Amino acid sequence: MGVGHPFGLSAVHLVEGVAFIKEDSSVFEAMLDGWHAQQSGGRRLQKKTVEDRLLMVRRFQAHSGVWPWEWTAAVFDEWMTDLVSIRKLTAATIRGYQIAIRQFCDFICSPHYGWVQQCEERFGTHPVQICHEWNTRPHVQEYEGDPHRRPLTRPELQLLFDRADEEVQLRLSAGRKGAAAAYRDATLLKVVYAWGLRANEAVRLDVTDMYRNPKVSAFGDYGFVRIRYGKASRGSPPKPRTVTTVMPWAVDSLRDYVENVLPLMRAGSSTAMWFSERSGRLSARSLSDRFALYRDELGLDRQLSPHCLRHSYATHLTEDGHDPLFIQRQLGHAYQSTTGIYTHVSEDFANHILNEALTKIPTFATLK
Known part of the structure; x- marks a missing residue:
């Protein structure tokens, strides 16, 4: 019919x-x-x-x-x-x-x-449209999330990574189980930050998502990371992207994990990068729980979440002088305005930019 x-x-x-x-x-x-x-x-x-x-x-x-x-x-x-x-x-x-x-x-x-x-x-009646411009909320800005969400400062970031590394040593020294899992968590936190990933993007990584960058041979197989489960537009399938590696120290950390720790946790022939203690793929919830544990132990702001590591990535790349368009592409944003939401530069960096701008004004240039 x-x-x-x-x-x-x-x-x-x-x-x-x-x-x-x-x-x-x-x-x-x-x-x-x-x-x-x-x-x-x-x-x-x-x-x-x-x-x-x-x-x-x-x-x-x-x-x-x-x-x-x-x-x-x-x-x-x-x-x-x-x-x-x-x-x-x-x-x-x-x-x-x-x-x-x-x-x-x-x-x-x-x-x-x-x-x-x-x-x-x-x-004997019919439906009508009941939603109009005067009784619905206009979408006047890109971001409506929690204003408490912010990037970690560099000292906070170092505290977090140090605490994660310390957990590995504590478990090894005490002869306790879980040293490999602690190493996995420490590496995962670093990967989220060093490649500016969302939690779901990070936990869905496979070892086959790593590629060589012919322009930076020193990174070996870790010059590019292919994100296959990027955030989808409403109703659309996941949006893939390729992220260029920019932090050498993160390559060393990830390579050591893949070569020495991952074989201890891998289940069968799976190519997953992160495994749970039960040999299943690690969940984003596990990442969030581990981050929250270290955050609370360190006395950091309870509003901080793993997504704040992505904010930190965007902010620190900006402060380090990377091109805004490059950062936008790394994060997978369609618009520069969205990337701007992730960027919260430090006071020192803002003052540096201000001083550079002032030197281009003749009156201020003669005063320096």
């Missing part, structure tokens, strides 16, 4: 002229089925993106207690008030809910899918 019809056409999901025992819930489920097909089929969105959006629509329907063809802007505003005032969700999360409801309303209001006609015939 649905052959040749576009995804989501009401006739594909409802039997024409048939009244259901629970007609309202049956139509709602058919709408969701159609929207699922439209997003998964023609638009090829990721499964998790589609499922998350469907869940948001279900939550709104459950909160409002009315069906989509009865929704109004006032009902939507009440839900937003609850999410903001009672549940205190973040701006980015609120926008996610708003986008999901807006797109669902676009779908069921579209003349291409027949839901308006179905609702008029069955319920």
